[in-house]
Amino acid sequence: DQGHAVTAGQAWHENLHQTIISVQQAEGCGLVIKQHIADNPLKRALLTPDDWKLLRYCPCPVLMVKTEAPWTGGNILAAVDVGNADIEHRTLHSSIINYGYQIASLAEGTLHVISAHPSAMLSSADPAFQLKETIEARYRNACRQFQTEFDIPDGQLHIEEGPADALIPRVCHQLQAAVTVIGTVARTGFSGALMGNTAEVVLDTLESDVLVLKPEDIIDHLEELVARR
Template identity: 60%
Template structure:
């Protein structure tokens, strides 16, 4: 997080309070990053609001620019502005959509997570990050090269945030129940799958220097397990990866990142593998 020089902060005038701006100020204060404020609206003029916010932030000592823009829809506007300004992180407040709306329409935040080349921080609370728990969600059962690269990105960012905020990094990984379990009441016998998962977990801990106390392995659906562990640890931010599915596969399968953002009480930082980042940059 220290290497990010510019933050794109999505300002939404209809919200009573900008959680995104509060979090951006906290990050910028610690990292000395530049703030670029964006309002996406084609119908109303928000120049007065942007001027007030910009002047106030400059008075407080922040480096700030601002713009109102519109490109077809909100998530496209955010992505185009991020590319124009070269911002290394998009910060946006997340407001839960109704179940009916999510059934009928793909939420804007889901579209942003799928299509934005840069990391996206969805802010859900104004609780300070300082001295808090940073939770990194990974899938230690997938040890192929692509997943390990994504895991490294998630853990590296988690460590950076923990260092920046004087917090503590914890890691969570969920594994599904094995299809066939051989269990004896007196002499429990792990299945081959469970043994393999435990071995992969130990190797993950060794590679990334994660102690047993900070490694949380649970059986169950990833979205449920991540939510449970985040609540138990009172995490201030959860770092998660996404494969950025689009089209029919996204509609049928969904992404854990998309499913979990409405369930978590913490902020959510969503990262992507490098190959997907390059692919999305080419599309933009």
């Protein structure tokens, strides 16, 4: 009922993404919200898009706004990679599902979860990866804990075969999702970008707003990089 306190200002620090990050750090903002307009393919092939740089280097969650559609009553899609079971991924999965759950609760919407699994390989040393059915069962079993914690029925859990950067936009389209929550795990500045660039690749193809999260240790690392400038 009291609304929000809003301030406006102008700033510039070398380039767009560094300007946003500098203001975010100076103001102690816990979320960056930015309109996303896709670059044309030729420009993207020659230059790293500013929004990709923002996703890589911003030390807080980033919400890329792509549509004018309201979130109220809509489907919320949380994308996780349960095939990676290390502590960093498990922590990030929990954060992604929790954010998705909170958004769905506030928007009175429905939370869906997707995880892509690899194709079966008869030559695999692990019998669990020789058949599609056993791979899917393994992935579904890995989802049981957060299914129970956040009351996600099997019908809202999408475990499908194929590359994540193709499956996530497809399921988002099928659900007409209002927002997709996705995570990034790879450190920047070490010859790599974001988890196989999945977050960057799907940014242009998703037909929803996109909330991108990072683990706490990566946020700490990025804050250190900003402080060194």
